[in-house]
Amino acid sequence: MGSRFVKFGVIALTLSHTGHSKLNMAPHDKELSEDLKKRIVALHKDGLGYKKIAKTLKLSCSTVGNTIxxxxxxxxxxxxxxxxRPKKLxxxxxxxxxxxxxxxxxI
Known part of the structure; x- marks a missing residue:
């Protein structure tokens, strides 16, 4: 089951096998870098909301919220x-x- 195109008027979305549109988000098993986490906190201190930060940095809203x-x-x-486990040697x-x-x- 590969990707397929679905046309809605002028907009075409690429759907994966799960049916969700592909977004440029970090994989679930990867940690955010220290720089990225500091940028999230700095943007929040500047008054941006979770959704704006998530859209700006191309992360999920829950990732931004959890970091803050x-x-x-x-x-x-x-x-x-x-x-x-402690090292043996x-x-x-x-x-x-x-x-x-x-x-x-x-040897």
Whole structure:
């Protein structure tokens, strides 16, 4: 199921397989850059609304709203630290193994 064109008078929209028009929005699994988040906050401080900011920066309205709400809550645009499994090897041990493997390519 590829894209297809639908004509409405003079305007032609490209529809994806989901039936929604394609907008130039950020993918769901990507984080916004720090610069972009700071621009969102600055535009909001200048008095622009969520919809105007979203249209200007080609982002979804909910992305803009979430960014501004997070800024009001934490006074920062930085993401929270993520937790993960601790490393098994120290940085020193990792460098040692790397040196051994580069020195002897048969390992």
């Amino acid at each position: 709400q997070r800024f009001h809550r934490t006074s920062s645009t930085q993401n929270r630290r993520r937790h993960g 120290s940085a020193r041990a990792q460098r040692h193994i790397q040196r051994l493997s580069l020195g002897n390519r048969c």
